[in-house]
Amino acid sequence: GAVVSQHPSWVICKSGTSVKIECRSLDFQATTMFWYRQFPKQSLMLMATSNEGSKATYEQGVEKDKFLINHASLTLSTLTVTSAHPEDSSFYICSAREQLGTSTGEQFFGPGTRLTVL
Amino acid sequence: AQRVTQPEKLLSVFKGAPVELKCNYSYSGSPELFWYVQYSRQRLQLLLRHISRESIKGFTADLNKGETSFHLKKPFAQEEDSAMYYCALRGNFNKFYFGSGTKLNVKP
Numbered sequence: 001g002a003v004v005s006q007h008p009s010w011v012i013c014k015s016g017t018s019v020k021i022e023c024r025s026l027d028f029q030a031t032t033m034f035w036y037r038q039f040p041k042q043s044l045m046l047m048a049t050s051n052e053g054s055k056a057t058y059e060q061g062v063e064k065d066k067f068l069i070n071h072a073s074l075t076l077s078t079l080t081v082t083s084a085h086p087e088d089s090s091f092y093i094c095s096a097r098e099q100l101g102t103s104t105g106e107q108f109f110g111p112g113t114r115l116t117v118l
Numbered sequence: 119a120q121r122v123t124q125p126e127k128l129l130s131v132f133k134g135a136p137v138e139l140k141c142n143y144s145y146s147g148s149p150e151l152f153w154y155v156q157y158s159r160q161r162l163q164l165l166l167r168h169i170s171r172e173s174i175k176g177f178t179a180d181l182n183k184g185e186t187s188f189h190l191k192k193p194f195a196q197e198e199d200s201a202m203y204y205c206a207l208r209g210n211f212n213k214f215y216f217g218s219g220t221k222l223n224v225k226p
Binding site for chain 1: 163164212215216217218219
């Protein structure tokens with residue numbers, strides 16, 4: 001099946017710094033990628049939808065200036081947590097949806113990135 | 119607004135016992151429902167989707183629009199079924215909304 005990778009798998013940073021997380025579809029083109037946040041023992045919460053070549057659309061309550069998303073190519077989307085604070089510590093997961101002609105393909109998930117802000 | 123509810127955080131059964139993981143949803147349109155599974159230290163992966171009406175690893179799920187449910191069932195649980203199970207709904211613009219998850223623990 002299709003593979004989605006994330007880098008880094010974990011990161012620790014100081015409060016006030018910015019952190020970039022990459023999401024890559026390794027063997028397919030993904031016109032749409034999704035970014036989720038997962039708190040311990042809770043579900044995945046959709047943060048934003050990343051569309052190749054256009055601005056991301058954010059879910060209600062997600063600060064677009066805080067979580068910058070860039071989807072510059074069909075295989076790469078990045079999430080930058082700007083001026084990170086301890087409350088931003090979480091598990092961030094991306095997914096990529098394979099576009100098969102006019103049909104909607106399956107959604108494949110990355111392994112996640114554990115962010116810890118000190 | 120769309121919402122997916124999984125009322126059980128933890129479900130423990132013995133090997134060979136039947137399993138039912140509950141999922142209820144609310145959605146104003148025509149829903150597409152999915153079950154995802156996450157085994158220990160692995161990424162989330164698709165288990166089954168309602169439009170396929172298939173059985174994967176012995177699991178089945180039927181969409182009941184009247185009860186707005188999409189419960190996941192397996193007649194005889196196996197130890198290797200132990201995992202986190204998430205019910206998900208695909209809404210407008212292909213966005214996915216997940217339930218809070220149910221941890222299934224199958225005891226030997």
